[in-house]
Amino acid sequence: MASKLKIGVIRVVTTDDWDFLRTHARIISEYVRDPKLQMVTDRIDGFPSGIPNEEEEARAIPYVIETANRMVKNEDLNALFVSCAADPGVSELQEKLEIPVVGAGxxxxxxxxxxxxxxxxxxxxxxxxxxxxxxxxxxxxxxxxxxxxxxxxxxxxxxxxxxxxxxxxxxxxxxxxxxxxxxxxxxxxxxxxxxxxxxxxxxxxVISSGLVTYYAARGNQIQNGE
Amino acid sequence: MASKLKIGVIRVVTTDDWDFLRTHARIISEYVRDPKLQMVTDRIDGFPSGIPNEEEEARAIPYVIETANRMVKNEDLNALFVSCAADPGVSELQEKLEIPVVGAGxxxxxxxxxxxxxxxxxxxxxxxxxxxxxxxxxxxxxxxxxxxxxxxxxxxxxxxxxxxxxxxxxxxxxxxxxxxxxxxxxxxxxxxxxxxxxxxxxxxxVISSGLVTYYAARGNQIQNGE
CATH class of the missing domain: 3.40.50.1860 (Rossmann fold)
Known part of the structure; x- marks a missing residue:
């Protein structure tokens, strides 16, 4: 019965500063306070300045989908959170993935x-x-x-x-x-x-959508019989 | 710094079975797990069968507003949750009250x-x-x-x-x-x-809207300097 609750967080700023990248997971944790919750962060390639406008939003979609597929393959996620207000790839991932996908926008x-x-x-x-x-x-x-x-x-x-x-x-x-x-x-x-x-x-x-992601992840966990 | 975080929950079924009435606060607590969170439940008068349809929704609005005013007067609330999918009185209360008001619908x-x-x-x-x-x-x-x-x-x-x-x-x-x-x-x-x-x-x-109410209440708490 002791079971993890794992949320994948996709960041859309390309950097190797993992402390910076994990900030979003940390501020969600401050609100959720669930000892079972684990958050794993990954990030897209090719966007050192993030996603500042509509052209970059469109260009980012395949990168977000690639990162999502890698995370879903390597981690037993209960939900996925795309931490960008433009929601790149979110509609596409909601159609393809079996776990809930939430976009911050x-x-x-x-x-x-x-x-x-x-x-x-x-x-x-x-x-x-x-x-x-x-x-x-x-x-x-x-x-x-x-x-x-x-x-x-x-x-x-x-x-x-x-x-x-x-x-x-x-x-x-x-x-x-x-x-x-x-x-x-x-x-x-x-x-x-x-x-x-x-x-x-x-x-x-991040916090408001993170709470919705947590809600969706717990629903998915219950669905899996835990 | 030790500070409460208090959410008022309005039930729209008139009964004196307080254990039943407090069920909604209890299931929100299962998801929030914040030791600072207190929830106080009250209920409207005159609706022993709840609010089953549109006619009853309209009739319930003044009763919800009356209950909300009583709770706000008697309790130092950080947010108010109207636990009914018809959101009776929610728009009116959002205009009148200084604290965040969330409707389940x-x-x-x-x-x-x-x-x-x-x-x-x-x-x-x-x-x-x-x-x-x-x-x-x-x-x-x-x-x-x-x-x-x-x-x-x-x-x-x-x-x-x-x-x-x-x-x-x-x-x-x-x-x-x-x-x-x-x-x-x-x-x-x-x-x-x-x-x-x-x-x-x-x-x-109740759970999904309760989490949003918790988010709004914590925002309101920070706003008050805590």
């Missing part, structure tokens, strides 16, 4: 919708990832990004600008929920800083 | 959308709760219920029929995710039984 957008509207969104690209816009549907939302941020590598120097833009979304666009539409903003731990300034729910893409 | 529908489609839905009314249909939007879904179930009180005698209908949703409607659109189906612990039979993700409305 659409899932965190749905969590934001659960908490209210209008939704104010912060990210890194000129526009919101397509899967996030799709998930928000007809819900009222607005989007801002700092002018000098172009990739996930630019985030840390612009944290105060993100807080100013969050304030603008609340004051000018009447946002009642803030959604972070880039998982690099999770690594930067931006959500608690905005909450402390603005006293408003802030949806962190 | 739209939130579990969003979790189902996160896990894939087509979605097969089981419930108790002739049709899917309006908030669930709204949350599913253009996503492909189908809905079934056992003929002899009319209220939450009829569920336990029909568990095998629910499993047969879930199989029908998979075989005939190609469902790849099953969503339970009545929180009475959570009390009956139907989700693991369907998973064990059909090896498919099954979204339990």
């Amino acid at each position: 659409r899932t965190s957008a749905y969590v934001a919708r659960s908490l209210g509207f209008p939704i104010g969104i912060l990210g890194i690209d000129e526009k919101v990832p397509g899967v996030v816009a799709d998930a928000l549907g007809r819900t009222t939302w607005s989007y801002l990004k700092p002018e000098d941020v172009e990739t996930t590598l630019d985030i840390n120097k612009s944290l105060n600008k993100y807080i100013d833009l969050a304030r603008k979304l609340v004051d000018d666009n009447h946002a009642r929920v803030i959604l972070l539409a880039c998982t690099g903003l999770s690594t930067a731990r931006l959500a608690p800083r905005i909450r402390n300034e603005l006293h408003i729910p802030v949806v962190d893409p | 739209r939130t579990s529908a969003y979790v189902a959308r996160s896990l894939g489609f087509p979605i097969g839905i089981l419930g108790i009314d002739e049709k899917v709760p309006g908030v669930v249909a709204d949350a599913l939007g253009r996503t492909t879904w189908s809905y079934l219920k056992p003929e002899d179930v009319e209220t939450t009180l009829d569920i336990n005698k029909s568990l095998n029929k629910y499993i047969d209908l879930a199989r029908k949703l998979v075989d005939d409607n190609h469902a790849r995710v099953i969503l339970l659109a009545c929180t009475g189906l959570s009390t009956a612990r139907l989700a693991p039984r369907i998973r064990n039979e059909l090896h498919i993700p099954v979204v339990d409305p």
Whole structure:
């Protein structure tokens, strides 16, 4: 009966800094606190600056699928988490794999919708990832990004600008929920800083989607008779 | 720094059987395992058979708001969970209250959308709760219920029929995710039984939305400087 619960985490920034790559698994663990939970992290090749825009999203899909297939082959996973707000490869993997697959983009957008509207969104690209816009549907939302941020590598120097833009979304666009539409903003731990300034729910893409992945993994575990 | 994390749970079945009423808080606790988490349960008046249909949904709204106001006044809550798939009063409370408010209907529908489609839905009314249909939007879904179930009180005698209908949703409607659109189906612990039979993700409305409520409550706690 003593059984593991294993989630695979796919990072979309190519680096050999495994401590950096494992940050997403670590911040999910802080919320889950299940001693049975193991998270294994892997990453795609060929994207040293992450996935900053739509062209790169499309180019990343085969790399995500390749990494997913390798993880599923080598690890007895209960669920797979694609830790990118653009959800590259998620639809394809949901069709192909037998385990639940969760993407940080659409899932965190749905969590934001659960908490209210209008939704104010912060990210890194000129526009919101397509899967996030799709998930928000007809819900009222607005989007801002700092002018000098172009990739996930630019985030840390612009944290105060993100807080100013969050304030603008609340004051000018009447946002009642803030959604972070880039998982690099999770690594930067931006959500608690905005909450402390603005006293408003802030949806962190890695933590919120990570909890849904944990839910799906436990369901899959029960399904396997454990 | 030792701080509580308190979630209020509103039940929509009027009974004085508090062990029954607290079942929803208990099954959320099984997934959250946070020693700081406290859940307090209260219930609405005047609905001994729960909320079986649209007419009763509308009639329940002022009762849910009254219960919510009483809980917020008496307890220092970090979030409020309305444990009913029809989300009675949830939109109204999200506008009025300063703490996050989560409803089991739209939130579990969003979790189902996160896990894939087509979605097969089981419930108790002739049709899917309006908030669930709204949350599913253009996503492909189908809905079934056992003929002899009319209220939450009829569920336990029909568990095998629910499993047969879930199989029908998979075989005939190609469902790849099953969503339970009545929180009475959570009390009956139907989700693991369907998973064990059909090896498919099954979204339990109380557990999935309860995890989102926990996420929102912890965000609200951090916002309060803890």
